[in-house]
Amino acid sequence: MNAPELMASHSSPEVPTPKKAVEVRQASVIYPAADKPVHALSNVDLTIQSGEFISLIGPSGCGKTTLLRVIADLEPITSGEVLVNGLTPQEARMARAYGYVFQAPALFPWRTVLGNVMLPLQLQNRQPEACKEIALEQLERVGLKGFEKKYPWQLSGGMQQRVSIARAMGFEPRILMMDEPFGALDEITRDNLNEQLQQLWQRERRTVVFVTHSIDEAVYLSTRIVVMSPRPGRILKIIDSTLPDERTLSMRDTPEFNALAHEVREALADGHAH
Template structure:
């Protein structure tokens, strides 16, 4: 006859985090005095979470993302991405990265910009084009494959960047203020499209933003950071439903969550 202990012994172990950061610090050496960019960061990101990093300019949001992406090195602490080092994750192409600016080659068409990393990885040209077309369709750019970046709006260029980052099927998508330079109407539309994309594919997303409304609308978890040296002031799990629409921003629960984030940001300044 089975017992509670027997059942427990056969239970599945907890899933490892997609990203695990332990006691991580980043200190830059300068001519006069060291700059402490990050201080004692502890953070777990579960598989399939949409996590926003928010804080004032210079608080280390982008530095933390770059550490996870193996674009910066820690001065202390440990970082694991899918259970391996950031370098091993980068070599394994475990993540896609979308920068603040689209960073597209102006002499290459939309299709050629998206196929470039696939061809660098050795994928056959015909297959690379097929994969690129599929991902351009996912971000609503079917029919624009033959256009050049300078023929597109800023929002459309950023969608090309997202398609390129998704083209090699990364488990994690990292986005560094991808919509910060866009007008509010375009930003709202891309927020909605990104949320729908996350709904369909449930990739792990790490998203840097200065916007409280954007963080609240998109995220399942909001990480509030303090001014330099960057510390985590508060981690807020969103109570909002996973499926969202722009009208939700007028709901009392949205307003309450935005207020909680705003208070945490203020506490970070005073701490």
């Protein structure tokens, strides 16, 4: 894997300015409706630097997923501007600049685990040997070595979601977008996948934009937490994490973790009060 682009060279004393992975400026999304239009997002401003792990958190219907879909070119904006690696979302999508992990695994049941992970690489017309080699490497990264010949229906929900992550990482996207990928899983599986995702981010330092309803999940995973208001979705507060980059699940019992979780909870409560 390439070293993160924002890391300084060992030979140079200068620290380079981090690159902007995502820029959202005054973005609004309004859905037309029979009675009155629905304002999903209102004048959202957000800059995400390359290599950050950003969580979007807020009440149901606050526009978290809409914002993620706007960045991913799955949803048009009504007004404002969005740039992904300096390109429009459509240009970034065509350049395959990001991987997207949906709430449900969205795997093809007739393809094996290996076949599912190889698919985006095959669509890029990569050599068959290269497709297989990259897919096997990604499956090992998410702890699924030995499951290559299984079919999705033979796997648990957590394992299926890991296949989705391996598939999204396979073509080495610079940005990984994840829409509540662990929301439907039991707590033990979710903890396990949170830990694996944190370790994956440690190794790769790719930019991650992550939607969640869970305060603990947001605090455990993120370098910054973006708290959103009830509809119309606005950014209420951006909280910088004070936790070290390398984390373990045991940190959730520390005063520092609890203080961050309390700050997120307060921001969410303030949003509901207004």
